Amino acid sequence: MVTTIWRFLDAKPGHxxxxxxxxxxxxxxxxxxxxxxxxxxxSNAFWHWLSGRYPPGEKLPAPDLLLGAGHATHWPMLAxxxxxxxxxxxxxxxxxxxxxxxxxxxxxxxxxxxxxxVLPTVGVxxxxxxxxxxxADKGLIVLGGxxxxxxxxxxxxxxxxERLVTERxxxxxxxxxxxxxxxxxxxxxxxxxKPQCIPFTATDxxxxxxxxxxxxxxxxxxxxxxxxxxxxxxxxxxxLLRVPRxxxxxxxxxxxxxxxxxxxxxxxxxxxxxxxxxxxxxAARCAEWLEHQWLxxx
Numbered sequence: 001m002v003t004t005i006w007r008f009l010d011a012k013p014g015h016x017x018x019x020x021x022x023x024x025x026x027x028x029x030x031x032x033x034x035x036x037x038x039x040x041x042x043s044n045a046f047w048h049w050l051s052g053r054y055p056p057g058e059k060l061p062a063p064d065l066l067l068g069a070g071h072a073t074h075w076p077m078l079a080x081x082x083x084x085x086x087x088x089x090x091x092x093x094x095x096x097x098x099x100x101x102x103x104x105x106x107x108x109x110x111x112x113x114x115x116x117x118v119l120p121t122v123g124v125x126x127x128x129x130x131x132x133x134x135x136a137d138k139g140l141i142v143l144g145g146x147x148x149x150x151x152x153x154x155x156x157x158x159x160x161x162e163r164l165v166t167e168r169x170x171x172x173x174x175x176x177x178x179x180x181x182x183x184x185x186x187x188x189x190x191x192x193x194k195p196q197c198i199p200f201t202a203t204d205x206x207x208x209x210x211x212x213x214x215x216x217x218x219x220x221x222x223x224x225x226x227x228x229x230x231x232x233x234x235x236x237x238x239x240l241l242r243v244p245r246x247x248x249x250x251x252x253x254x255x256x257x258x259x260x261x262x263x264x265x266x267x268x269x270x271x272x273x274x275x276x277x278x279x280x281x282x283a284a285r286c287a288e289w290l291e292h293q294w295l296x297x298x
Contacts, residue, residue: 002031003295004061008068008076009038014226015069018091021127025287030295035060045075054083071095105286109254119289121282123229130235130279131213137171140215144224145180149251151244154185160241164219165195167270176208222255222267232263235279242267
C-alpha cells in the first residue's frame with residue numbers, strides 16, 4: 001500500500017533538508033507518494049484549524065503522514081490533520097505543546113522529555129546519504145560565520161587553517177564557505193589560492209554534497225553544527241575548528257558531547273578522532289521506527 005505524505009515547507013533550506021531526509025529514507029523501503037505544500041508566516045492556518053478547514057489540501061489525496069520542520073509549519077499541519085486526517089511528524093522541538101503532534105523528532109541537545117510521542121535524535125536529521133568510499137588524500141574545510149552563540153574571529157580562523165594544512169598535508173585541500181562567512185575572510189582565502197577556496201556564491205547544495213562525499217576528512221568551524229552532523233552522516237572523519245563562544249548553551253553542549261564520545265576531534269587537536277564506527281544515519285533510524293510502528297500491516 002502506498003503511503004501518502006504531505007510535506008510542509010517554509011522555504012528555509014535547513015528545515016527543508018530535515019523533512020527531505022526522512023522522506024528519502026522512507027522511500028528506500030516503503031512505497032510513498034509525496035505532495036509538497038509551501039506555507040507562509042502570517043497565513044490563515046490558525047483560522048483554518050479553528051474552523052475545521054484546510055483549502056490547500058482540497059485537490060490532494062488524504063494524507064497518511066503530515067511532515068514539517070520549523071514553527072511556520074505547525075498550524076498548517078494541525079489544520080490539515082483536523083480536516084483531512086493523518087498523523088503529524090514534526091522535526092525539531094516545536095513551539096506548541098508536544099501533545100499537539102503525533103511524533104516529535106527532537107535532537108538530544110534540546111533535552112526532549114520522555115514521552116510516547118517523542119523520538120530523540122543525535123543532532124537534527126538531514127538528507128545526506130552515507131558513503132563507503134572516501135578519498136583519503138582529500139580534505140574539506142567548511143566555514144560558518146558570526147552567529148548568536150559564537151564570536152567569529154577571522155585571524156584566528158586563518159591561523160587554524162594554516163596549522164591544519166601543515167599538520168595534515170593531504171594532496172588536496174578545499175575550503176567551502178557559507179552565507180554567514182564574512183566577505184573579508186572569503187576574499188583573503190580566495191586571494192591566497194592555497195588551499196583553494198570556493199565561495200558559497202559560486203556553488204549550490206549539490207556541489208557541497210558531492211564534495212562532502214569525496215572527502216576522507218572534514219574539518220568544520222564549530223559554529224556550523226548542522227554541517228558537523230552532515231559530515232558524520234556521510235561517514236567522513238570529522239574535526240573541529242575553534243570559534244570563541246559567547247556562552248555555553250544547548251548548541252555548544254551538543255558539540256562537546258560529540259567530542260566526549262570520540263566522534264569528532266576537539267578544536268586545536270589535529271589528530272582525527274575514532275569516530276562513531278559507522279555513519280550516523282538518523283533519518284534511516286527514524287524511518288525504520290515509522291515503518292515498524294505505523295506503516296506495518298496497513
